[in-house]
Amino acid sequence: MRLLLLFFFLSLLFVLPVNATSRKTMLSGVHGDQRVMPKSCRACHRGMRMVIRNEEQTCLNCHGSPVKRQRMIAAGYLRDSGRLQLSNIESELRKPYNHPVLTVRGVHNKDEILPETIVNAARHSECVDCHEPHQVSAGRPLSGIPGKRVGNFTTDVTEEYQLCYKCHGNSANLPVDSSDKQLEFRPTNKSYHPIEAEGANAYVVSLKPPYVARKERPGDISIIKCTDCHGNDNTNGPKGPHGSIYRGLLVANYEMEDGRSESTYAYALCYRCHDRTSLLNDESFPYHSLHILGNRGKNLPGTSCFTCHDAHGSSSNPFLISFNPEVVEMNRDGKRQFKAQGVTTRHGSCALKCHGVEHEPKSY
Ligand code: HEC
Numbered sequence: 001m002r003l004l005l006l007f008f009f010l011s012l013l014f015v016l017p018v019n020a021t022s023r024k025t026m027l028s029g030v031h032g033d034q035r036v037m038p039k040s041c042r043a044c045h046r047g048m049r050m051v052i053r054n055e056e057q058t059c060l061n062c063h064g065s066p067v068k069r070q071r072m073i074a075a076g077y078l079r080d081s082g083r084l085q086l087s088n089i090e091s092e093l094r095k096p097y098n099h100p101v102l103t104v105r106g107v108h109n110k111d112e113i114l115p116e117t118i119v120n121a122a123r124h125s126e127c128v129d130c131h132e133p134h135q136v137s138a139g140r141p142l143s144g145i146p147g148k149r150v151g152n153f154t155t156d157v158t159e160e161y162q163l164c165y166k167c168h169g170n171s172a173n174l175p176v177d178s179s180d181k182q183l184e185f186r187p188t189n190k191s192y193h194p195i196e197a198e199g200a201n202a203y204v205v206s207l208k209p210p211y212v213a214r215k216e217r218p219g220d221i222s223i224i225k226c227t228d229c230h231g232n233d234n235t236n237g238p239k240g241p242h243g244s245i246y247r248g249l250l251v252a253n254y255e256m257e258d259g260r261s262e263s264t265y266a267y268a269l270c271y272r273c274h275d276r277t278s279l280l281n282d283e284s285f286p287y288h289s290l291h292i293l294g295n296r297g298k299n300l301p302g303t304s305c306f307t308c309h310d311a312h313g314s315s316s317n318p319f320l321i322s323f324n325p326e327v328v329e330m331n332r333d334g335k336r337q338f339k340a341q342g343v344t345t346r347h348g349s350c351a352l353k354c355h356g357v358e359h360e361p362k363s364y
Pocket residue numbers: 016017020021024025026027031040041042043044045050051052055058108109110128133134
């Protein structure tokens with residue numbers, strides 16, 4: 001049986017074009033499983049030329065609407081033995097906040113090297129930018145994607161953030177209102193959400209399980225991924241940053257405006273991992289509740305976490321403090337500044353002006 005299989009694969013190699021890179025003629029992973037994809041290469045490659053443009057339509061034949069999928073089954077490209085779990089990625093991509101897969105097509109070039117070095121190059125994100133169709137394997141959808149080039153070498157992406165940095169890191173063609181995410185998550189920053197490495201703060205009192213609030217043992221790790229915050233709003237739907245009903249392609253709602261009332265919904269994103277009760281009971285910052293809920297007596301509205309915190313990282317401040325200049329003004333001395341007395345003391349001071357209240361500075 002093994003020999004037979006080997007013979008089969010060898011014969012396949014001869015039938016296929018010789019100019020093809022060995023990497024691509026090797027069809028491994030889920031798409032190589034002929035029990036579900038009996039016609040192998042032909043499910044995606046039609047005709048003699050192997051070049052594929054506008055590949056998303058090819059992918060969505062199976063990963064799109066059930067109607068298209070039925071057609072693929074009828075044509076014998078896909079076999080459903082009852083265990084197939086193909087979801088509709090197309091409907092995800094049609095949600096209001098998405099990766100522009102359906103709107104920007106045919107820009108990807110198989111020989112392109114990212115991050116982009118040409119300033120006016122077209123921004124794009126196609127299926128094959130994030131998935132290598134010859135190598136995706138069960139539970140490893142990023143398998144085989146080349147990472148950033150270092151000298152003459154590119155290694156495969158092993159961590160999800162490496163994929164994201166290819167377009168959201170040091171790219172020459174970043175949109176004007178976007179910034180280099182790799183700088184924001186640098187483990188040498190004063191603070192950062194722990195994507196690349198464990199965080200700078202060993203006791204984040206509000207953290208909910210499975211994350212560990214106080215690190216005691218070396219094995220206690222609290223690492224998160226970009227897609228813990230950016231991805232499908234529907235936790236039961238297909239995973240991945242294809243689309244969301246929430247702004248910022250976020251998995252949950254996050255109000256960033258000043259003056260909104262606090263609720264589980266308003267800051268749902270943060271409350272996924274940080275305990276609302278702990279925060280509003282001022283277990284860390286003694287004036288959290290005052291600022292988040294506002295002060296009815298003085299007729300001062302509450303404000304968003306976004307007014308004081310950056311969700312990615314801060315190169316200059318601990319505790320992800322980064323004041324939103326649209327809300328927080330400079331004080332009389334021309335200062336807009338946070339000073340902490342250390343990560344363990346829970347004391348610090350702020351010099352700024354907010355909602356008309358001078359802090360010159362105010363300490364806690
Ligand atoms: C699940 C869909 C899918 C299957 C199955 C598949 N391919 Fe591909 N293949 C693609 C896509 C999409 C591209 C274009 C990739 C790009 O542009 O980066 C591609 C590109 C290629 C290329 C490079 C073509 C060029 O432009 O030079 C070769 C060679 C290739 N495939 C060979 C194969 C062989 C051989 C098989 C079967 C053993 C196979 N592929 C099976 C989707 C598929």
